[in-house]
Amino acid sequence: MPSVSMTVNGKQVSGTVEPRTLLVQFIRENLHLTGTHVGCDTSQCGACVVHVDGASVKSCAMLAIEADGSTVTTIEGLAGDGDVLHPMQEAFRDNHGLQCGFCTPGMVMSAIDLVNNNPAPSEHEIRDWLEGNICRCTGYHNIVKSITAGAAAMKGQKAAAE
Amino acid sequence: MSATGIGASVKRKEDFRFLTGRGNYTDDINQPNQTYAYILRSPHAHAKIKGIDTAAAKSASGVVAVFTGEDMQVGSIPCGWGVNNKDGSPMNEPFHPALAQGKVRHVGDQVAVVIAETYSQAKDAAELIEVDYEELPAVTNSEKAIAPGAPLVHDDAAPNNMCYDWELGDEAEVDAEFKNAAHVVSIDLTNNRLVPNAMEPRAAIGDYNKGTGEYTLYTTSQNPHVIRLLMGAFVLQLPEHKLRVVAPDVGGGFGSKIYHYAEEAIVTWAAGKVRRPIKWTAERSESFLSDAHGRDHISHADLALDKDGKFLGLKVYTKANMGAYLSTFSTCVPTYLYATLLAGVYTTPKIYVNVKAIFTNTVPVDAYRGAGRPEATYLLERLVTKAAKQLGMDQVAIRQKNFIPADAFPYQTPVALQYDSGNYEATLKKAMELSKWDEFPQRKAEAAKRGKLRGIGISTYLEACGIAPSAVVGSLGARAGLFESANVRVHPTGSVSIYTGSHSHGQGHETTFAQLVSETLGIPLENINIEHGDTNRIAFGMGTYGSRSLAVGGEAIMKALGKVVDKASKIAAHLMEASVEDVEFKDGKFTVAGTDKEVDFGTVALTAYVPHNYPHETLEPGLEENAFYDPMNFTYPGGCHICEVEIDPDTGTTQIVGMTAVDDVGRVINPMIVEGQIHGGLAQGIGQALLESCEYDDSGQLTSGSYMDYCMPRADNLPNFMATTESTLCAHNSLGVKGCGEVGAIGSPPAVINAVLDALHELGVEDISMPATPQKIWQAIQAASMPAAAE
Ligand code: FES
Ligand code: FES
Numbered sequence: 001m002p003s004v005s006m007t008v009n010g011k012q013v014s015g016t017v018e019p020r021t022l023l024v025q026f027i028r029e030n031l032h033l034t035g036t037h038v039g040c041d042t043s044q045c046g047a048c049v050v051h052v053d054g055a056s057v058k059s060c061a062m063l064a065i066e067a068d069g070s071t072v073t074t075i076e077g078l079a080g081d082g083d084v085l086h087p088m089q090e091a092f093r094d095n096h097g098l099q100c101g102f103c104t105p106g107m108v109m110s111a112i113d114l115v116n117n118n119p120a121p122s123e124h125e126i127r128d129w130l131e132g133n134i135c136r137c138t139g140y141h142n143i144v145k146s147i148t149a150g151a152a153a154m155k156g157q158k159a160a161a162e
Numbered sequence: 163m164s165a166t167g168i169g170a171s172v173k174r175k176e177d178f179r180f181l182t183g184r185g186n187y188t189d190d191i192n193q194p195n196q197t198y199a200y201i202l203r204s205p206h207a208h209a210k211i212k213g214i215d216t217a218a219a220k221s222a223s224g225v226v227a228v229f230t231g232e233d234m235q236v237g238s239i240p241c242g243w244g245v246n247n248k249d250g251s252p253m254n255e256p257f258h259p260a261l262a263q264g265k266v267r268h269v270g271d272q273v274a275v276v277i278a279e280t281y282s283q284a285k286d287a288a289e290l291i292e293v294d295y296e297e298l299p300a301v302t303n304s305e306k307a308i309a310p311g312a313p314l315v316h317d318d319a320a321p322n323n324m325c326y327d328w329e330l331g332d333e334a335e336v337d338a339e340f341k342n343a344a345h346v347v348s349i350d351l352t353n354n355r356l357v358p359n360a361m362e363p364r365a366a367i368g369d370y371n372k373g374t375g376e377y378t379l380y381t382t383s384q385n386p387h388v389i390r391l392l393m394g395a396f397v398l399q400l401p402e403h404k405l406r407v408v409a410p411d412v413g414g415g416f417g418s419k420i421y422h423y424a425e426e427a428i429v430t431w432a433a434g435k436v437r438r439p440i441k442w443t444a445e446r447s448e449s450f451l452s453d454a455h456g457r458d459h460i461s462h463a464d465l466a467l468d469k470d471g472k473f474l475g476l477k478v479y480t481k482a483n484m485g486a487y488l489s490t491f492s493t494c495v496p497t498y499l500y501a502t503l504l505a506g507v508y509t510t511p512k513i514y515v516n517v518k519a520i521f522t523n524t525v526p527v528d529a530y531r532g533a534g535r536p537e538a539t540y541l542l543e544r545l546v547t548k549a550a551k552q553l554g555m556d557q558v559a560i561r562q563k564n565f566i567p568a569d570a571f572p573y574q575t576p577v578a579l580q581y582d583s584g585n586y587e588a589t590l591k592k593a594m595e596l597s598k599w600d601e602f603p604q605r606k607a608e609a610a611k612r613g614k615l616r617g618i619g620i621s622t623y624l625e626a627c628g629i630a631p632s633a634v635v636g637s638l639g640a641r642a643g644l645f646e647s648a649n650v651r652v653h654p655t656g657s658v659s660i661y662t663g664s665h666s667h668g669q670g671h672e673t674t675f676a677q678l679v680s681e682t683l684g685i686p687l688e689n690i691n692i693e694h695g696d697t698n699r700i701a702f703g704m705g706t707y708g709s710r711s712l713a714v715g716g717e718a719i720m721k722a723l724g725k726v727v728d729k730a731s732k733i734a735a736h737l738m739e740a741s742v743e744d745v746e747f748k749d750g751k752f753t754v755a756g757t758d759k760e761v762d763f764g765t766v767a768l769t770a771y772v773p774h775n776y777p778h779e780t781l782e783p784g785l786e787e788n789a790f791y792d793p794m795n796f797t798y799p800g801g802c803h804i805c806e807v808e809i810d811p812d813t814g815t816t817q818i819v820g821m822t823a824v825d826d827v828g829r830v831i832n833p834m835i836v837e838g839q840i841h842g843g844l845a846q847g848i849g850q851a852l853l854e855s856c857e858y859d860d861s862g863q864l865t866s867g868s869y870m871d872y873c874m875p876r877a878d879n880l881p882n883f884m885a886t887t888e889s890t891l892c893a894h895n896s897l898g899v900k901g902c903g904e905v906g907a908i909g910s911p912p913a914v915i916n917a918v919l920d921a922l923h924e925l926g927v928e929d930i931s932m933p934a935t936p937q938k939i940w941q942a943i944q945a946a947s948m949p950a951a952a953e
Contacts, residue, residue: 018282034190035183037413039361040446044869047361075183089181093173096838100668101180102361102413108181123882130877134869136361136414137668139845139906140877142838 004068008033009077017064023057024048026064027074035075035105039134046133049106049113050074056113058132075105078112087153088112088146097146099137107133107143115151123148164749167681168897171834175687176672185411188365188382193439196367197226199429200284201442202274202291203451204266207300207523207862208313211264211273211293218290219276224283227436228291230274231261234431239422240396241488242388244639245326245497245519253326253519256319258487260397260424260431266295267315267486268523269864270451272424277432277440300523300862304483305460307522315486315521323521325484325493330501330577331514339475339512343466347549353537354932355458355483355856356849357872358530360667362413363444364453368429372437376404379430383409384419384665385705388642390697392422392490398431402697405430409695412667416846417529418453419667420707421490425452450867455856456530458483459496459537465510465545471553471560475512478504478541482519485526491707492528493519498638499534499626499708505575506542507586507624507800508564513576523862529707531846531907535625540932543621543912547919557916558594561622562587572893579626581798582893584826590622592888593802593824602806615809616819617921620802621913627901628797628892629708645792646710647702648718650679650726652785654771656764657689663703664715665694668842669903670835671711675719677831678897682723683763684750701788709901712831713797717895721789730766730785736777737761737769797892797900801825803844803909805917811925814940816852816918822884823909828892828900836902840885843906849875850907851914855933873933922946 005014008031015030027033027050036059039047043061050059051073078086085093088108098104107130114121114129121129126147127140135143166172179185216228239258246252257263262273274291278284299313306312307323315323340346367380377400383389386407393407394400412419429440444452459480466475482496501515532539546564550557566573568585575581594600602618609616629635632643649661658679664671676690693699706715727747734752735742738759746753750763769776770785806820823840830836853873857866866872885906891898911932918934919927926946930938 020282028190032192033183034187035185037187037362038189039363040869042446042868042870045361045446075181079182085178085181092181093177096174096834098177098180099670099838099842100360100362100412100414101176101185102187104180105183127877127880134361134874134876136359136416136846136874137842138838139841139843139875139883140880141841141883144877144882 002065004064006067006069007071009073019065021064022060023062023064023067024059027059033074033076037102037105039102044132044134046106046110047103049109049133051109051113056110075109087157088150091150091153092146095142095146095149097138097143103133103135107135111147111150114147115154119155120151121147164681166687167677168831170677170832172673172677172687172832174670174673175676176670187362187411187413188367188380189443191367191380191410193367193369196439196441197277197279197436198281198284199432199440199442200276200281200288201272201425201428202276202288203448204262204269204271204273206266206295206297207269207302208298209266209295210298211262211266212296213294214274215292216274219287222287222290224279225287226277226279226438227432228274228276229261229432231259231263234261234428236260236427236431237397237399239424239427240392241493242490242641243494244641245328245493246639247326248329253493254320254324255488256316260427268525269862270525271486272428275428275432277436302522302524302858302862304481304520304522307520308518315523320521325488325519325521327518328497329516333514336475336477336512336514340466343474344469345467345553346464347467347545347552348462348464349545349548351461351541351544352931353457353459353540354850355527356456356530356854357450357856358416358418358453358456359874360414360416360418363446363449364419364423364425365443366426366429367439367441368433369439370433370437376406377430377434378406378408379426380408380410381426382412382419384412384415384667384707385703386665386695386697387663387703388705389422389426393427393430397427406698409665412665415667416531417456417533417707420705421454421528447868450864450872451525454489454528455485455525456527457537458527461541463541463545465549467549467553471555471563473508473510473564476504476510478515480517482517483522483524483527484519485522485524487526489526489528492526494640495529495534500538502577502579503535503538503626504542505577506539507566507622509566511576524858531843532904533708535904536908536911539621539623539908540912543623544915547916557620580795582795583890584624584798584800585890586622586800589801589824589826589888593804593822596824596884597804597806597820597822599804609808615811615921617807617917617919619805619913619916619920621909621916622802623909624798624800625904625908626796626798627709627904628713628793629710630796631794632792642704643792644704645790646704646715646718647788647790648715648722649701649788650719650722650786652726652767654768656685656767658683658685659691659693660719661693661700662715662719663700663705664711665706667706669706669711669839670832674712674831674835675716678716678719679723682727685763709903712899713892713895713901714791714793716897716899717793718789718791720896721791722787725787725789726785729781729787730763732777732781733766733769734761737775794894797828799825799827799900799902799905801905801909803913805910805913807917807921809918809921809939811943814936814943816934816939818848818881821881823906824886824888825902825905826889826900827887827902827905828889829898830887830889831899836887837885839902840906841883843904844883844885844910845875845880846907847910848880848914851911851932851934853879853933
């Protein structure tokens with residue numbers, strides 16, 4: 001069986017997988033990082049979104065071996081072990097952007113990628129971007145609000161850092 | 163109002179773990195030495211099983227065991243509600259096997275289970291199972307299923323595929339009203355079948371401990387105690403004290419996770435056989451084929467009116483598709499959660515309802531967000547708007563003319579329910595203001611200049627929730643009580659754990675319930691923990707559905723808190739050497755009227771557990787109380803939803819340009835959470851109206867079995883919502899609360915369709931079915947313009 005190694009949330013990890021093992025399976029089953037979820041089998045729900053080399057990826061649509069050598073960030077890696085949330089996580093909490101929490105990790109990871117590429121997205125751009133992230137609980141109203149607020153907070157944080 | 167008490171938009175306590183990936187959903191749980199199950203499902207809608215050869219699968223790599231229906235001889239998966247026929251005879255209730263017994267009745271029916279070291283090994287081995295099927299003709303539509311000569315889903319166990327033929331009201335009495343009517347308005351409607359689609363697929367882990375003889379089931383459930391009862395007592399014959407059911411974090415339910423499912427029984431039973439834990443997690447395509455579906459009614463209704471538009475009588479005839487088997491609450495949905503709601507917010511004096519529940523070769527149908535009440539609301543609100551058009555009346559005026567007035571409560575309807583409170587004029591007025599109803603003609607004219615058809619639709623609705631008074635539902639056929647339990651455990655240092663029988667799967671109970679405690683005991687939220695979802699830790703519970711958590715579960719907590727305060731007051735009186743009658747409790751402090759004596763809640767808690775100076779003659783040590791609460795009546799949220807749409811006549815595309823919901827949900831504990839619940843309900847209601855439809859072809863294959871062909875609402879399908887509350891207080895519970903989980907999905911579908919039809923009215927389109935897809939709208943526009951073109 002092939003072996004893979006990659007950097008996940010800042011840590012070097014490796015393991016043996018089947019050629020057909022999906023990245024999401026490697027993350028959940030080998031690494032026991034269960035914050036990344038599986039909501040469908042047709043790569044449409046976005047519950048499994050992680051960052052691979054800085055860009056959002058549906059980890060159910062990528063083989064573990066394809067991620068060999070790459071740098072992966074999952075929802076667990078955003079805030080690390082501290083109590084301080086990433087501004088996007090904080091914005092979701094402040095704006096009630098989550099209910100059952102199942103779509104949430106994918107939503108947050110996807111939203112951060114959007115804002116990294118478009119620092120001040122309009123409501124329309126946010127709704128458009130979320131095409132690949134399904135939420136059954138919130139009706140998206142508060143998710144859109146959260147991402148708008150999260151984008152502003154990320155901008156503020158960046159400005160403060162500069 | 164305190165910052166953390168009743169009425170405060172407190173940020174949710176549960177969010178930190180969900181936002182950091184530390185939720186604990188069933189599939190996140192792993193047991194030592196765990197195996198994995200794959201369920202082989204029927205590819206046919208209806209077939210005899212002539213034989214199953216599992217030999218090759220059993221010897222495949224990694225396989226631990228393979229079981230079929232022949233191996234798993236257990237009880238029938240039970241139905242929780244018996245409904246009688248018109249003539250008083252009981253409904254037909256065919257055997258519901260966990261693994262198929264000689265016949266499969268829908269695509270997705272469970273045929274065998276393969277248990278292996280890994281999930282892929284189980285799935286690969288399942289391909290080696292040879293099932294010898296003799297295919298039978300199938301029927302998926304309820305009307306076709308009761309036609310003579312239709313294939314029989316349950317053979318002799320349900321002649322004519324009839325589960326029951328039930329009625330409410332006196333048909334002859336209602337007919338008499340029709341004789342005096344100046345107008346009769348009729349409508350034929352289909353309430354489209356939906357797939358609930360909670361984002362977390364169902365999962366179950368069964369475990370057996372040989373040492374203690376105990377079984378444990380982890381499951382994605384809205385009500386673990388109900389699962390313990392149904393599976394333990396009826397299917398597997400395991401007593402409660404040897405069966406623990408845990409429902410950890412659950413990723414949405416919307417009804418679909420109420421029911422006891424075959425997979426739960428399969429992994430629990432099989433864990434006892436293989437003596438190892440077994441995990442099963444549905445793939446999404448399995449969810450489509452095995453989660454209970456919702457709605458699927460075909461109805462005809464006639465409304466009699468006098469010359470001024472006053473409603474005189476209503477007759478409704480509905481065929482409800484039950485699917486292939488009776489799911490847990492399936493039978494009460496089209497009867498007691500539907501027919502009893504057909505008075506709506508109106509004074510209609512005479513109502514007759516006939517419901518035929520029918521078996522077909524489809525996935526079982528059960529409660530989905532709103533359950534029966536969206537079907538009733540859709541029928542009534544489409545009919546009332548149609549009546550306004552037919553009589554040339556204003557669609558608001560006809561409603562106002564027939565509203566139950568605000569001073570008429572308690573109000574007894576002709577369909578069994580007694581409404582305790584409401585003010586339909588108030589919610590209507592506020593919704594009309596917020597949606598700028600009066601300026602609609604200008605907006606329509608402006609849209610017309612852009613080539614768009616603009617329409618506005620309204621729905622004034624009511625629902626019954628806070629389910630439910632046990633005595634009432636018992637007399638109507640419920641086979642369980644519908645109370646709730648709570649335990650308040652005050653710890654020695656004054657922090658508090660609440661053990662509730664309600665279950666949170668997105669509703670935010672950990673916050674809302676903590677607010678009740680903070681308000682009552684005057685302690686901060688961080689000193690309060692809400693525990694739920696484990697039959698070994700929670701005394702009892704009937705779970706979460708029918709918008710009952712706050713109105714029933716919250717009331718149980720209030721009752722237990724009341725007992726805690728009573729006992730704590732006695733301890734405080736002892737400490738302050740005062741008479742208990744003189745002790746007051748406020749903001750976490752006990753005081754004696756007219757003195758400066760004071761003792762705080764923490765000191766009393768500590769005294770209860772370190773009872774050195776304590777009234778031992780009259781009080782037991784400790785500070786912990788239980789309560790069970792059984793409501794006196796249902797609660798009756800209601801309100802007004804207004805939808806505004808723009809349709810592109812060239813493409814048939816509908817855009818929602820305004821969605822206003824003003825709901826009377828009783829007292830609001832956390833406005834932020836309530837609004838969130840309403841948003842979610844609106845999204846599902848709009849989904850039903852414009853996007854979602856579960857479709858079968860004639861052979862019984864599900865043609866909308868994935869997110870590629872079942873159109874889930876995405877962010878870009880939906881508008882921002884204007885959702886707010888305008889409440890009257892519930893008259894029969896201490897908090898005055900009614901419930902908010904389902905209102906969005908109940909009130910909105912007719913508002914959306916009425917808006918679509920309003921937009922299309924000028925083109926002569928009079929009817930459209932849900933979901934009103936661009937294709938259907940475009941076709942309706944073409945069909946309506948045909949006669950004109952021919953002239
Ligand atoms: S699990 Fe990856 S998109 Fe659904
Ligand atoms: S919060 Fe439940 S699916 Fe989005």
